[in-house]
Amino acid sequence: MDFEVSEKMQTILGMVNDFVESDVIPIEGEMLHGDQETVDALVGAAQKRVRQMELWAPNHPVEVGGLGLSMLEHGLLTEALGRSPLGHLVFGCQAPDAGNVEIIHKYGTPEQHERFLRPLVEGEVRSCFSMTEPENPGSNPAMMSTTARKDGDDYVINGHKWFSSAADGAAFAVVMAITDPDAPPYSRASMIIVPTDTPGFELIRNVSVMGHSGSGYATHGEVSYQQCRVPRANLLGGEGDGFVIAQDRLGPGRIHHCMRWLGIAQRSFEMMCDRANERQIRPDGGTLADRQVIQHWVAETAAEISGARLMTLNAAWMIDEVGPKASRDEISAIKFTVANVMLRAVDRAIQVHGALGVTDDTILAYWYRHERAARIYDGADEVHKSSLGRRLLQRRATGGSCRLGTGSE
Numbered sequence: 001m002d003f004e005v006s007e008k009m010q011t012i013l014g015m016v017n018d019f020v021e022s023d024v025i026p027i028e029g030e031m032l033h034g035d036q037e038t039v040d041a042l043v044g045a046a047q048k049r050v051r052q053m054e055l056w057a058p059n060h061p062v063e064v065g066g067l068g069l070s071m072l073e074h075g076l077l078t079e080a081l082g083r084s085p086l087g088h089l090v091f092g093c094q095a096p097d098a099g100n101v102e103i104i105h106k107y108g109t110p111e112q113h114e115r116f117l118r119p120l121v122e123g124e125v126r127s128c129f130s131m132t133e134p135e136n137p138g139s140n141p142a143m144m145s146t147t148a149r150k151d152g153d154d155y156v157i158n159g160h161k162w163f164s165s166a167a168d169g170a171a172f173a174v175v176m177a178i179t180d181p182d183a184p185p186y187s188r189a190s191m192i193i194v195p196t197d198t199p200g201f202e203l204i205r206n207v208s209v210m211g212h213s214g215s216g217y218a219t220h221g222e223v224s225y226q227q228c229r230v231p232r233a234n235l236l237g238g239e240g241d242g243f244v245i246a247q248d249r250l251g252p253g254r255i256h257h258c259m260r261w262l263g264i265a266q267r268s269f270e271m272m273c274d275r276a277n278e279r280q281i282r283p284d285g286g287t288l289a290d291r292q293v294i295q296h297w298v299a300e301t302a303a304e305i306s307g308a309r310l311m312t313l314n315a316a317w318m319i320d321e322v323g324p325k326a327s328r329d330e331i332s333a334i335k336f337t338v339a340n341v342m343l344r345a346v347d348r349a350i351q352v353h354g355a356l357g358v359t360d361d362t363i364l365a366y367w368y369r370h371e372r373a374a375r376i377y378d379g380a381d382e383v384h385k386s387s388l389g390r391r392l393l394q395r396r397a398t399g400g401s402c403r404l405g406t407g408s409e
């Protein structure tokens, strides 16, 4: 394995790290306590400075103005941006837009590129990804009820979705719907681009998550599609390609999530160390850092983050070397490992901060609320563990290797 990046990339990472520290983290206070309008203005101003630095949307493919990064470089950039909840938004590479850019770039027609991809890449509009349904298990998306029926030159979409993240204010949704109910389970569904001003598209509510329904970008929408009519030209890829495209979106996307979580874990850890060093708990000057239990948490958290980071960089490097399919064991392993390492780091940092840790005077409580979902989306822990465990056992039974890091093919 080789985690070396070019000199140019090292310079970019240095610039991104500095900018997150100087220009993004200071906006967090307003995000936690201020009004949305002020946050939008501050984020807009920071985005302008990012464009001036020519670092806008660096993750995109070269053809659409990005830097053409390898998966490893992409991961390192995401880790740097993940140190603030606003990092990706300020640099124009936030979910779910980044994933939608990838799939529209890869599967879209020239007309879709001009109408949907270009404004998305420019940051003129936002989008959402509308697959999960409240009435069906997201863990088994083949069980889906939303339909897209052909009618002349149109599709007519009917269904009920939720957790369409960032639907509030989005210009369009990429919707997963059944186009052929008689096809084999994984060929039944297609992806269709639906402008949110189409009659029949209704944002029912921003679902309240851990006490916050949010507004604008930081939301999870419940959406109804009622006789929602869009031209057949809005089909993304071929009919029945929905699951293939979804897999394309999810596989490498897990590297992004894991590296973003490592950014969160590292910053939480640094906050925990600083608080332990500063917090005097005895009149003679003794601090929390003098306590053995805190020293153990520091040691354990450092080791866990370092192990999780090496696993993730290795998975990223493997995707670059052998592709996502042959790296699926490593991808499953990092998905549940890193999510739990990050959540433990945030939880320990809160514990060391005491009452301050559960206030919104630091970023920790925000992460505690928002990042709990890491163990659920993009494949719940249990789903990844079952499929990884099953594959390793099968390989061992047939004389293969049950060691991770060697590729599954």
Ligand SMILES: Cc1cc2nc3c(=O)[nH]c(=O)nc-3n(C[C@H](O)[C@H](O)[C@H](O)COP(=O)(O)OP(=O)(O)OC[C@H]3O[C@@H](n4cnc5c(N)ncnc54)[C@H](O)[C@@H]3O)c2cc1C
Binding pocket: 096, 129, 130, 131, 132, 136, 137, 138, 139, 140, 162, 163, 164, 165, 220, 373, 375, 376, 377, 378, 379, 380, 381, 382, 383, 386
């Ligand atoms: C913050 C957040 C953002 C999201 N953003 C989006 C988005 O933008 N677009 C979108 O379409 N969806 C989004 N989702 C939805 C997400 O993809 C689903 O929540 C996920 O797929 C799980 O589906 P579910 O919630 O229906 O849980 P279920 O499928 O009902 O599963 C519930 C639980 O059952 C267990 N379980 C499930 N299957 C198995 C199994 N085979 N073996 C053992 N245990 C199992 C797991 O513990 C799992 O957590 C988001 C979710 C969250 C929380």
